[in-house]
Amino acid sequence: MRPPGIAAAASAFAGVLLLTACGSDTGATAPEDPDHAGVSPGEAAPNGAGEGGTGEGGTGEGGAVLSAPERLIAAAQEGAGRASSFGFNEMGFVSDEVADSYRALLQENSLAGEDPEAQVSPASCAQPLAAVDFSPLLLEEAVRADYFAESFDGAGSIELATLQSPADEQRVAEHRENVAELLESCQDTEFTLDGVDYELRIQEPTLQDQDEVSAEQVQDTVAYSWRRSGGDGTTFAQILFTQVGSDIIMVSFTGGEAAESAEFTAIAEAIAAEASAALETEE
Secondary structure, eight states: OOOOOHHHHHHHHHHTOSSTTTSOOHHHHSOOOTTTTTEEESOEEEGGGSTTOOSSOEEETTOOEEOSOHHHHHHHHHHHHHHHTTTOOEEEEEOHHHHHHHHHHHHTOGGGTTOTTOEEESGGGHHHHHHTOOOGGGSSSEEEEEEEOTTSSEEEEEEEEEOOSHHHHHHHHHHHHHHHHHHHHOSEEEEEETTEEEEEEEEOOOOOOOTTSOHHHHHHOEEEEEEEEETTEEEEEEEEEEEETTEEEEEEEEESGGGGSHHHHHHHHHHHHHHHHHHHHHO
C-alpha cells in the first residue's frame, strides 16, 4: 500500500486536532508535494552532521528545510527510527513551510474564538475542548516528523520543542490541565462545527509496563485517546505527551480504529522513550 496522497497526508497532518481539522481544507494550505504534503521522505540529517554544519538546523533528503536545533532533529529522528521497528517504515520531517500553515490552522480554531455557529454540549466543555488542540509546533524551537505503515490506515507523528520562557511553561501547564478536565468531566460530548454534527468520546489509555520506559517518563506522561464520529465517518486518535527537563515530546497516531488501541499506547511510549533517551544523551 502506497502512503497517502497530498489530500490524505495533509488531512492526517492535522487530523489529530479534535476540532480544527473537522471543517478545514488542510490540503489547500499545503505545498504541492505529491506524496506527503510537505513531509520530506526518507531520513533528514541534521545540518551539523555534515561538513561545515552549524548545528542550528537541517535539510531533509527531500528538501525540507528544518530550522529547529540539531539536538531536537536528532531526537525526533531517533523516535521515528523506533517507530520503524513497529512497521512505520516511511518517515519524513515536516518542512518549516508546512509547519507554519499548521500553526495557522491551530490559531484559527473556531471553537476557541467567537464563531456563533459553533456549539458544544455540555457547554462547560467548550473551553477545554477548544484549548486541547495544542502542539509543540506552536513554540519557537520545534520539529515534527511523520511516519506511515502499510498495516495502518492513518499516520503517526512525533513532535519535540524546547520551553524557553515562563510563558512556554505556562502554556504546557494549561494543556495538561485541559486534558485532565476533559478526562474527568467531558468524556462524552457533542459539537456542531461548520454545520456538521459530531459526537466525541475521550478516554485515558492505560500506560503499558515496559522495561525501556522509565518510571520518571510514566509519571510525567499525559495520555488520552479520542473517537470522533460525524461528517465522513469515524476518526480515531491517541496522543501521548511527556516532558524531559525543558523539552517536551508529543507522540500521536490518528486514522483507523487501531490508533486508540493498547498496542498503539505501547508503541507511543516506546517512541517517546527513544526520543527522551536521545535528548538526555545530548545534555
